Amino acid sequence: MxxxxxxxxxxxxxxxxxxxxxxxxxxxxxxxxxxxxxxxxxxxxxxxxxxxxxxxxxxxxxxxxxxxxxxxxxxxxxxxxxxxxxxxxxxxxxxxxxQSFSELLSFTNWARSTGETPGGRVDRVVRRPAEPLDAEQLGLEAGAEVYLVLRLRTLSGEPVMVERSIYPARVGALVAELPPDTVSHTEALVMQGVLFTDADHTIDLTWADADDARLLDCPVGQVLLRERRRTTNPAGVPVEWSEDRYLPGTIAFTVHNSVATSTLGRRHSPRTLPVGTDGPPAA
Amino acid sequence: MxxxxxxxxxxxxxxxxxxxxxxxxxxxxxxxxxxxxxxxxxxxxxxxxxxxxxxxxxxxxxxxxxxxxxxxxxxxxxxxxxxxxxxxxxxxxxxxxxQSFSELLSFTNWARSTGETPGGRVDRVVRRPAEPLDAEQLGLEAGAEVYLVLRLRTLSGEPVMVERSIYPARVGALVAELPPDTVSHTEALVMQGVLFTDADHTIDLTWADADDARLLDCPVGQVLLRERRRTTNPAGVPVEWSEDRYLPGTIAFTVHNSVATSTLGRRHSPRTLPVGTDGPPAA
DNA sequence: GAGTGGTCTAGACCACCGT
DNA sequence: CGGTGGTCTAGACCACTCA
CATH class of the missing domain: 1.10.10.10 (Winged helix-like DNA-binding domain superfamily/Winged helix DNA-binding domain)
Structure with missing residues (x-):
């Protein structure tokens, strides 16, 4: 609009x-x-x-x-x-x-809707104090407890994306309890009553770190397409803060907008999130 | 939605x-x-x-x-x-x-709305037959006449993006007549009665070719964030088809969506537009 | 000037949330 | 249970497009 x-x-x-x-x-x-x-x-x-x-x-x-x-x-x-x-x-x-909101929110839903077979495996789940960026994005006190879930996502068995999801303690505790072979964490959370209604996405690019390189089987420093997402429930309380890194060529983001539908924007100077300027690691 | x-x-x-x-x-x-x-x-x-x-x-x-x-x-x-x-x-x-639709549509409007000073210079205007992709995106016969406008866009004097806009003959003719120092082509077109109401955007990455490298002052093969955009008038007739390539670190795209507002999607296999898999040029 | 979409009203009923 | 947002109706008037 x-x-x-x-x-x-x-x-x-x-x-x-x-x-x-x-x-x-x-x-x-x-x-x-x-x-x-x-x-x-x-x-x-x-x-x-x-x-x-x-x-x-x-x-x-x-x-x-x-x-x-x-x-x-x-x-x-x-x-x-x-x-x-x-x-x-x-x-x-x-x-x-x-596509629909749920396809956007969840890699699994999206993949299914395109007829692909989504897969993935959890690399690790870490319970730790929120780093400053986490705290800011989740609206928590610095140092509050959060869960980090690092997962490799695949499409028809091929590595496509590394997902780093950070959840506030309450939600993270639910995620940590999920069976290791749970394909869709989002879906599982929804079924436990966690509501996702709004999301802010930021798309830019970044470079593979050691985790990315290992999971995606690419060199450290490989350029990746990055989507960072902050999802909130109907009350405006953040329930997830995620950074997804895609191998180039595997994905593109599409947006439709019109005079009657805005939602997309460009960002230049860091407003909420720093743009990916870090530059390729020395690697 | x-x-x-x-x-x-x-x-x-x-x-x-x-x-x-x-x-x-x-x-x-x-x-x-x-x-x-x-x-x-x-x-x-x-x-x-x-x-x-x-x-x-x-x-x-x-x-x-x-x-x-x-x-x-x-x-x-x-x-x-x-x-x-x-x-x-x-x-x-x-x-x-x-942000608003116009900020999204036009680099100039966007830059102004953020308080930056947009600039740019036209590198060349070419009148040529439509290539297959052009024809498809603009809904023209293969070989129909189109105008290609290649421009460097700057923010506060710094090179930020290379824009390749392709217009159907009727619109292109108007663009070709614009004074060389016209900052906003979009605005000029609107004032001439060309209507822009809907746009489809595709965001992925690509690599700098010789033109990009020359204009952005970067090496050939440099990774760039790419946005391709097809804009139509209220009748659904395409009026512009543009490929914009941004230097990393200068920009990020943001999207808000909710259960009541979709518009964003991911794309995997080429549906309308091929994803940027071309890979870095041999350079 | 006829056709068509955009704005606005007034009121009804229902589904859901919290107390 | 009361408060609140979501759905639906019926009708009115206006602004714009096109023949």
């Missing part, structure tokens, strides 16, 4: 409706409508560039109010499936499909 | 309301409310972790309907300023503030 262009267009935050947190897809009417439209688009009933029927027509077709249709269309719009402009019918866009 | 968690939460696209394209911030009621709440939050009237007043109260306070308040809050939510959960009041989040 938000800004745009100067003269004719020009900014202004976009807007979105609220949403429920945990209902099967087709229970809610707007989701049902969104799902059916999405399927129709993907099935090719509406080709890229085609116009969608007017809201009123859709409302009749699905026997819902216009408001509900608009809610559904807003979902599709954020997903980057359709645009809209006053005065004309909505247009179907081509382009990549955005 | 979108998905969530498994058992209790679990996925499902989020949702957003539609939005208008070009009205001053405070004309619309929901924007006025959003703006005032945003200011109040930034001013510290609601600290991080604090609870916002209930929707009904806000509706009275601003003399609008509850629907309008919800619309405003949805804006703040997408910006990552507040969370929400049924049954409890909304919570104010800390964390980085999301």
């Amino acid at each position: 938000s800004g745009q262009k100067a003269s004719r267009h020009s900014s202004g935050p976009g807007d979105m409706v609220q949403e429920e947190h945990g209902t099967p897809d087709r229970d809610l009417r707007y989701r049902r409508v969104a799902a059916e439209l999405r399927e129709a688009i993907i099935a090719g009933e509406y080709a890229a560039g085609a116009k969608l029927p007017p809201e009123g027509t859709l409302a009749e077709r699905y026997s819902v109010s216009r408001g509900t249709v608009r809610h559904a269309l807003a979902v599709l719009r954020t997903d980057g499936l359709v645009t809209s402009r006053r005065g004309t019918r909505r247009t179907v866009l081509g382009g990549p499909r955005a | 979108s998905g969530q968690k498994a058992s209790r939460h679990s996925s499902g696209p989020g949702d957003m309301v539609q939005e208008e394209h070009g009205t001053p911030d405070r004309d619309l009621r929901y924007r006025r409310v959003a703006a005032e709440l945003r200011e109040a939050i930034i001013a510290g009237e609601y600290a991080a972790g604090a609870k916002l007043p209930p929707e009904g109260t806000l509706a009275e306070r601003y003399s609008v309907s509850r629907g309008t308040v919800r619309h405003a809050l949805a804006v703040l939510r997408t910006d990552g300023l507040v969370t929400s959960r049924r049954g409890t009041r909304r919570t104010v989040l800390g964390g980085p503030r999301a």
